[in-house]
Amino acid sequence: MTKTALSVLTVLAAIVVIWYLAVAPMNIRVALDQAARAGAEIEPPSAVERRNVPILTLMSNNRDHIAAGYDLDRPRLPTPMQVGEELWKTTGAMVLKGRTWSKRSLIYHGWITLQSTFWGFLLGTTIGIVGAIAIVQSRVIEMSVMPWAIISQAIPIVALAPMIIVLSSQVGIEGRGFPKALISSYLCFFPVLVGMVKGLRSPTAEQLDLLKTYSASGVQRFLKLRMPASLPYLFTSLKIGIAAALVGAIIGELPTGAISGLGARILIGDQFGTPLAIWAALFAAAILAGVLVTLLDRTQHVLLRRMGMRS
Amino acid sequence: MSTETIVKAENLSLTFQTNDGPVHALKDVSLDINKGDFVSFIGPSGCGKTTFLRCMADLEEPTGGSITVNGVSPREARKSRAYGYVFQHAGLYPWRTIGRNVRLPLEIMGYSKEDQDARIKRVLELVELDGFEKKFPWQLSGGMQQRASIARALAFDADILLMDEPFGALDEIVRDHLNEQLLKLWAKTQKTIAFVTHSIPEAVYLSTKIVVMSPRPGRISDVIENPLPVDRPLDIRDTQAFLDVAHRVREGLRAGHSYD
Numbered sequence: 251m252t253k254t255a256l257s258v259l260t261v262l263a264a265i266v267v268i269w270y271l272a273v274a275p276m277n278i279r280v281a282l283d284q285a286a287r288a289g290a291e292i293e294p295p296s297a298v299e300r301r302n303v304p305i306l307t308l309m310s311n312n313r314d315h316i317a318a319g320y321d322l323d324r325p326r327l328p329t330p331m332q333v334g335e336e337l338w339k340t341t342g343a344m345v346l347k348g349r350t351w352s353k354r355s356l357i358y359h360g361w362i363t364l365q366s367t368f369w370g371f372l373l374g375t376t377i378g379i380v381g382a383i384a385i386v387q388s389r390v391i392e393m394s395v396m397p398w399a400i401i402s403q404a405i406p407i408v409a410l411a412p413m414i415i416v417l418s419s420q421v422g423i424e425g426r427g428f429p430k431a432l433i434s435s436y437l438c439f440f441p442v443l444v445g446m447v448k449g450l451r452s453p454t455a456e457q458l459d460l461l462k463t464y465s466a467s468g469v470q471r472f473l474k475l476r477m478p479a480s481l482p483y484l485f486t487s488l489k490i491g492i493a494a495a496l497v498g499a500i501i502g503e504l505p506t507g508a509i510s511g512l513g514a515r516i517l518i519g520d521q522f523g524t525p526l527a528i529w530a531a532l533f534a535a536a537i538l539a540g541v542l543v544t545l546l547d548r549t550q551h552v553l554l555r556r557m558g559m560r561s
Numbered sequence: 562m563s564t565e566t567i568v569k570a571e572n573l574s575l576t577f578q579t580n581d582g583p584v585h586a587l588k589d590v591s592l593d594i595n596k597g598d599f600v601s602f603i604g605p606s607g608c609g610k611t612t613f614l615r616c617m618a619d620l621e622e623p624t625g626g627s628i629t630v631n632g633v634s635p636r637e638a639r640k641s642r643a644y645g646y647v648f649q650h651a652g653l654y655p656w657r658t659i660g661r662n663v664r665l666p667l668e669i670m671g672y673s674k675e676d677q678d679a680r681i682k683r684v685l686e687l688v689e690l691d692g693f694e695k696k697f698p699w700q701l702s703g704g705m706q707q708r709a710s711i712a713r714a715l716a717f718d719a720d721i722l723l724m725d726e727p728f729g730a731l732d733e734i735v736r737d738h739l740n741e742q743l744l745k746l747w748a749k750t751q752k753t754i755a756f757v758t759h760s761i762p763e764a765v766y767l768s769t770k771i772v773v774m775s776p777r778p779g780r781i782s783d784v785i786e787n788p789l790p791v792d793r794p795l796d797i798r799d800t801q802a803f804l805d806v807a808h809r810v811r812e813g814l815r816a817g818h819s820y821d
Contacts, residue, residue, distance in 0.1 A: 454652070460652055461669070462620060464666045479656075558655065
């Protein structure tokens with residue numbers, strides 16, 4: 251356990267170091283522009299000239315102003331510290347002020363996204379599991395459905411998302427909840443389908459023969475052998491599926507003019523030039539995904555333990 | 562011992578069509594198995610011993626000849642739960658305890674809950690696994706797992722026990738022990754047992770009848786009525802009588818197998 255923690259922390263530390271080092275070159279132009287406006291002497295002095303000077307040259311010519319890049323209001327690349335502060339300002343601090351559900355709170359936006367994720371996950375896993383059962387039961391269904399399932403994943407979801415929104419409003423579905431869940435389930439169902447097909451087919455020929463010697467019916471074969479045998483596979487795909495559902499929900503918020511949800515925060519942050527908001531929303535989404543996957547992982551552990559399987 | 566015929570095979574043939582042409586897994590195999598017999602099938606890989614067992618169990622469909630089990634077709638025999646089958650791998654469900662693994666056929670066949678409990682208790686005692694009912698398969702050794710799978714095959718009182726190399730994956734010491742136990746079990750339950758094996762000592766030690774088979778095409782090259790007494794301690798294997806039978810089996814194997 252401590253060994254895992256140590257290796258995770260090492261990678262984390264490396265990322266933070268690289269991140270901090272990258273902030274200086276990424277922000278040097280913005281920092282110099284700001285310093286020039288404040289009247290400092292910059293080399294070269296005009297913004298137009300600076301545009302053609304490589305970053306490293308700018309840095310070595312204006313060493314005194316590198317540090318300013320670490321404390322900008324609208325940095326190209328914020329420091330981890332700034333992201334952390336922004337994240338705290340829009341979550342924990344809001345809770346302390348009693349404004350948890352304010353439109354500026356990421357908890358509010360995270361909750362909106364989480365709801366779509368949940369419904370998308372529910373819809374996606376249902377489609378995935380039912381599809382897998384049908385595919386395993388019938389060769390005809392396998393040959394007719396499987397190619398479409400694969401093709402569906404080759405279509406970029408960002409291209410499909412606006413159409414789903416337009417079409418669902420066309421058939422009279424109000425609000426963004428349903429189309430978002432649909433987009434989310436579109437990404438989520440595939441790993442579940444593939445994993446379940448594999449899981450339902452995991453019993454060996456010998457295990458199937460054994461049931462034949464009992465003259466077991468198809469339903470018994472399914473309930474007593476295929477279904478329980480597929481459970482470990484199911485959980486593995488559920489963990490991939492829920493992360494995909496979250497990504498789907500966020501994508502569903504991007505091209506739709508939504509004003510609530512983590513996806514909307516990212517888009518608005520981009521349009522209004524507030525990179526801190528983008529980064530904070532990005533991290534909120536990552537943390538949310540981590541929590542969801544961990545929850546499923548724990549459930550898997552407990553459930554398989556109780557079933558006697560070593561997970 | 563009565564002479565009621567349990568299994569009757571006449572000119573039984575089974576040909577698999579493969580990409581490399583037809584494979585004659587069985588060709589013109591004729592054999593009678595009587596009630597209470599312990600019949601071993603021995604021979605090299607590809608001689609059709611497992612295929613013959615699977616034909617009895619209706620897991621394979623013969624392409625020629627005829628076979629009856631309990632006087633009816635293998636399919637009807639299977640539907641009437643005439644036999645219990647023990648596979649090479651114990652094949653216990655990892656998500657079921659030993660008790661619930663034995664319960665599996667009983668659930669499928671629709672026994673009442675009380676009857677299930679009583680039967681589980683009885684067969685687990687029979688294979689000396691009482692007290693392990695609540696353990697999961699991975700908590701048991703390979704030999705114990707195979708005993709549990711025998712208990713599972715015994716649970717629904719089939720008169721015939723078909724065993725396909727059940728001890729093939731176990732080490733020799735465990736195997737000796739299980740062979741001894743199996744003989745006791747056979748004496749106690751009076752079942753008719755068909756037993757596939759690779760091992761000459763195992764076949765000679767266990768059986769009343771040894772069927773020696775040879776490959777390409779799979780056929781019977783010798784049927785040996787075992788003259789050893791029914792009561793067999795493990796050290797019977799050091800007696801001259803035992804070695805004589807083993808020798809005849811070896812001869813049969815050699816005759817049916819040209820090492821060209």
